[in-house]
Structures are given as structure tokens and as C-alpha cells.
Amino acid sequence: MRFVIVTGMSGAGRSSVMKMLEDIGYFCVDNLPVRLIPKLTKIVLEESASIDRAAIGIDIRNLQGLSEFGGILEEMKENGYRYEIIFLEAEDSVLVKRYKETRRNHPLALQGRVDKAIEAERQELAFIKKSADYILDTSHMLIRDLKKEVDKIFLDNEEYENFFITILSFGFKYGIPADSDLVFDVRFLPNPFYIPELKELTGNDREVYDYVMDSENARIFEKKLFEMLRFLIPNYIIEGKNQLVISIGCTGGRHRSVTIANALSKDMKKLPYGIKVEHRDAGRM
Numbered sequence: 001m002r003f004v005i006v007t008g009m010s011g012a013g014r015s016s017v018m019k020m021l022e023d024i025g026y027f028c029v030d031n032l033p034v035r036l037i038p039k040l041t042k043i044v045l046e047e048s049a050s051i052d053r054a055a056i057g058i059d060i061r062n063l064q065g066l067s068e069f070g071g072i073l074e075e076m077k078e079n080g081y082r083y084e085i086i087f088l089e090a091e092d093s094v095l096v097k098r099y100k101e102t103r104r105n106h107p108l109a110l111q112g113r114v115d116k117a118i119e120a121e122r123q124e125l126a127f128i129k130k131s132a133d134y135i136l137d138t139s140h141m142l143i144r145d146l147k148k149e150v151d152k153i154f155l156d157n158e159e160y161e162n163f164f165i166t167i168l169s170f171g172f173k174y175g176i177p178a179d180s181d182l183v184f185d186v187r188f189l190p191n192p193f194y195i196p197e198l199k200e201l202t203g204n205d206r207e208v209y210d211y212v213m214d215s216e217n218a219r220i221f222e223k224k225l226f227e228m229l230r231f232l233i234p235n236y237i238i239e240g241k242n243q244l245v246i247s248i249g250c251t252g253g254r255h256r257s258v259t260i261a262n263a264l265s266k267d268m269k270k271l272p273y274g275i276k277v278e279h280r281d282a283g284r285m
Contacts, residue, residue: 001045003081004055004154005037007128008088010107010121011095013138013146014057017088020150021055030057034069041081053154060121061107070127086153087125087132089242091139091179092118137243139179140166140276149274163237164274166245169203169261171253171281180247184225184260190215192255202282203258212259222260226267233273253281 004021008014015030022028029040037056044054060066076083090098092115099106099114108117129135136149141164149164170177172187192198192208201208212218229246236244248264250256258279265277 001051001082002053002154003041003045003083004053005083005085006055006057006088007059007085007125008136009090009095009118009125010060011098012088012090013136013141014059014088016143016146017086017136017150018055018057020147021053021154024151024155025053026154027051027054028057029055031061032056032058034058034062034066034072037072038075041076041083045081059107060124066124066128070131073131084134085128085132086134086136087129089129089135089137089139091137092122094139135242136274137164139243140164140245140278145274145276152274163233163241164243165233165268165276166243167261167265167268167275167277168245168247169253169257169277169279169282170247170249171251171257171284172249173252174281174284176249177245177247177280179245181245183247183249186218186221186248186250186256186260189218189221189250189256189260191251193252198255202254202279203256203260203262204279204282208255209259209262212256213263218260218263222263222267225260225264229268230271233271253279253284258282 004026006014006017006021018028018030027044032040040056044051073083095118096114106114106117108120134153136146138146168177168180172185176183189212192201192211195211198208198211203209203212233244246264248257248261261277261279265275268275
């Protein structure tokens with residue numbers, strides 16, 4: 001029997017995860033009052049032979065019951081009930097943007113500011129996040145990326161690290177991405193822009209990719225960058241970091257940066273982390 005508690009920041013994707021779990025065969029109950037968790041757990045784990053996977057969703061609207069949540073979890077452990085907690089997280093700026101786009105009110109905002117409500121919610125949920133088995137930061141995820149991570153954990157039963165990496169190509173002429181953690185400049189590599197038959201293509205095209213990667217410097221750089229990241233990431237995890245944005249820039253963000261981002265992603269996918277590749281400026285001329 002697999003019993004999952006889905007929680008996290010409002011607007012981070014909890015409802016989406018509940019729907020995804022339901023789609024892969026989980027018995028799901030959303031917005032369950034905290035005080036009813038022990039009763040539902042007993043019914044599902046002891047009295048229902050037909051249910052082998054279940055998930056419950058709780059959020060900040062259960063604020064009054066959250067003070068009891070820690071005790072309930074301890075009681076479940078003492079009674080031999082095994083459970084997993086998945087916590088949905090996102091950056092404050094992303095959550096504010098999502099609320100503005102959907103025109104929904106934050107549960108704690110009432111007539112106040114959304115950013116203050118998010119700050120208060122983060123404080124209230126901090127103790128649950130510390131107990132979480134899985135932390136998914138959805139700041140840079142599309143729905144399909146989130147589904148991939150959920151399937152990896154709950155369908156494919158793969159080993160999961162609470163760490164998500166975005167590899168982002170960009171053009172320096174359009175500015176360095178504000179959310180970058182690491183920035184690498186690849187303007188020292190051969191530039192396909194000056195090759196007439198390659199100028200209109202991007203690093204997503206085989207001809208450009210091969211042109212850039214035929215350079216020994218490109219191959220050495222990508223290899224050494226991967227080695228450095230293999231060293232850095234476990235240390236970031238120890239420090240409590242759960243996401244990393246690696247930005248790779250060239251002049252216009254169409255050729256060299258796209259190529260190196262794609263090459264790096266092939267190696268990074270060998271590691272047990274969530275990986276997403278974005279090409280911010282590849283479509284610009």
C-alpha cells in the first residue's frame with residue numbers, strides 16, 4: 001500500500017499533482033481537513049482491500065488543523081502507517097505572477113497583498129517542508145515537466161533527488177537571465193552566424209550543432225563543465241538548495257549557446273535529477 005500526502009505552496013501545482021496521481025490509479029481525496037487524516041488512513045490502510053494506492057491533498061486553508069499535523073504524523077508512525085509527503089514549491093515571484101494571471105485570491109490574502117500572504121504561508125508550512133520526502137520546485141516547469149517528475153516518482157518508482165536543473169541558453173545582447181545561478185559565456189567558440197548557410201539556423205539544427213561541436217574547444221569546455229557540475233550539485237544539495245538555473249550565453253542566443261546547452265543536457269540526463277532545457281532567445285533574429 002502506498003499512501004501519499006500532497007501539500008505545498010498555494011499556486012505551486014498541488015491540484016495538478018492530485019489529478020496526475022488520479023490518472024495513474026491513485027484513490028485521491030483533496031482538501032481533506034487535517035483532523036480527518038487518521039480516520040481516512042485507517043479506512044484505506046486497514047479496511048479497504050481494493051485500494052492499494054491513495055493520496056490526500058491538504059493546503060493552507062486547513063490552517064487551524066496544521067498545528068495538529070505534526071502530532072498526527074507522529075501518531076501514524078507509531079501505529080505503523082507508512083506515508084510519503086510531496087511538497088510543491090515555487091519562487092515568490094512566480095507565485096505572484098501565477099495569481100495575477102489567474103485573477104484568483106490567495107487563501108491568506110483576503111483584501112491584502114499577495115506577496116505578504118505568500119510570505120506568511122511559507123512560514124506556516126516550513127515544518128511540513130522539512131518533513132517532506134520529495135520537494136518539487138515548479139518555478140521553471142511546464143505541466144508536462146511536472147507530470148514527468150510525478151511519473152518518475154510514483155509510477156516508475158525511480159530513485160529521486162529533490163533537485164531540479166534548468167539549462168537555459170540566452171543572448172548577451174538581450175540581457176543575462178535574472179534568475180540565473182550560474183552563467184557561462186561561450187562567445188569564444190566558432191560562430192556559425194558568419195557562415196551564410198548556417199546563419200538562419202539555430203543550435204537545434206544538426207548542421208549548426210555539428211559545426212560548433214567540431215571545435216575541440218567546444219568539446220573540452222562541455223566535458224569540463226559537466227565534470228564541474230557533477231562536483232557542485234551534491235554540495236548544493238547539502239546546503240539545502242533544491243533547484244539550479246544554469247545559463248549559457250553567446251552573442252544572440254541562437255547558435256553557440258543553444259548547441260552547448262543541448263550538448264550539456266545529454267550528459268546531465270545521466271544524473272538522477274530533474275532536467276529541463278530552455279532556449280530563451282533562439283527564436284529571435
